[in-house]
Amino acid sequence: MSLRLASISVDLDEVPLYAAIHGLAIPHGPSAHAAYDRCVPRLTEWLDDESIRATFFAIGKDLERDENCETISALQLAGHEVANHSYHHRYDLTRRTPAEIQEDVERGADAIERACGKRPIGFRAPGYTVTDALFNALDRAGVGYDSSVFPCPSYYAAKVATLAGIRLRGRKSTSILDTPFVLRAPREPYRVGKPYWRRGNGLLELPIGVTPLQLPYIGTSLVLGGEKIAARLTRQMLGRELINLELHAIDAADATEDGLATLAPHRADLRRTAADKLGSLRAAIEVIRDAGYELVTLEEAARRIRAQPTQ
Numbered sequence: 001m002s003l004r005l006a007s008i009s010v011d012l013d014e015v016p017l018y019a020a021i022h023g024l025a026i027p028h029g030p031s032a033h034a035a036y037d038r039c040v041p042r043l044t045e046w047l048d049d050e051s052i053r054a055t056f057f058a059i060g061k062d063l064e065r066d067e068n069c070e071t072i073s074a075l076q077l078a079g080h081e082v083a084n085h086s087y088h089h090r091y092d093l094t095r096r097t098p099a100e101i102q103e104d105v106e107r108g109a110d111a112i113e114r115a116c117g118k119r120p121i122g123f124r125a126p127g128y129t130v131t132d133a134l135f136n137a138l139d140r141a142g143v144g145y146d147s148s149v150f151p152c153p154s155y156y157a158a159k160v161a162t163l164a165g166i167r168l169r170g171r172k173s174t175s176i177l178d179t180p181f182v183l184r185a186p187r188e189p190y191r192v193g194k195p196y197w198r199r200g201n202g203l204l205e206l207p208i209g210v211t212p213l214q215l216p217y218i219g220t221s222l223v224l225g226g227e228k229i230a231a232r233l234t235r236q237m238l239g240r241e242l243i244n245l246e247l248h249a250i251d252a253a254d255a256t257e258d259g260l261a262t263l264a265p266h267r268a269d270l271r272r273t274a275a276d277k278l279g280s281l282r283a284a285i286e287v288i289r290d291a292g293y294e295l296v297t298l299e300e301a302a303r304r305i306r307a308q309p310t311q
């Protein structure tokens with residue numbers, strides 16, 4: 001019988017990263033920590049209520065702040081998985097030298113291990129951008145699975161347009177584009193080959209969700225669409241052996257309550273309240289549960305997928 005697993009993962013990208021993407025001034029004060037201090041508590045309350053254990057991808061550098069170490073340590077103690085989202089979250093990580101890539105991956109894992117006493121198993125690349133050189137570094141670092149490949153044509157096109165728009169307005173973005181080859185990658189879990197977008201015998205990749213109509217199945221789509229669209233997009237994902245739903249902590253932000261007014265004009269999702277957005281996520285989980293899917297961490301999903309005779 002084929003697997004019916006679903007995983008919720010949350011990238012802990014902090015507010016200054018979004019300001020940098022849009023070429024805005026980096027915020028200071030409490031709003032600069034809204035992802036950790038405001039959004040994570042909202043998300044964990046919701047996850048507890050749903051009895052879901054999720055995977056949180058932490059950026060190593062953010063763990064230089066003691067409060068953030070306490071947050072991820074508490075997540076781990078509560079049974080969630082804490083995984084590696086690199087040390088610096090450089091959007092151009094894949095354009096660095098192999099030695100720099102290796103150092104950033106290992107340093108991210110070291111920081112998480114120091115903060116919560118367990119070395120992370122999983123990795124997610126900044127900005128979903130991967131290369132064979134990055135996969136080589138993950139192999140050498142002993143990473144157990146990767147979840148970064150995002151073979152989504154409409155997301156790719158939107159990113160091209162956003163980056164062009166930012167440049168047209170004379171601002172500089174820190175974000176970069178992957179090569180379009182990523183669009184050829186499988187939509188289901190697979191072992192990466194060379195190049196990474198072909199199947200092979202390498203690291204287990206758990207791709208980010210893409211619907212059969214090639215739409216991004218990620219938190220942003222669900223919270224922007226509202227409950228009905230969240231449920232409809234989720235129904236389109238049924239039948240997959242793994243429904244891999246990637247959120248960002250900021251998906252649970254409330255621009256007014258969290259002091260994110262300067263970012264709100266640049267992000268449509270920030271025009272919705274946190275309560276409204278969590279309603280969309282609840283609607284998605286209801287569809288997933290009604291279809292008999294089991295919600296597990298990505299680490300557990302990777303373990304079960306590896307145990308399948310065909311993998």
Ligand SMILES: [Zn+2]
Nearest residue numbers: 011013126127
């Ligand atoms: Zn990120």
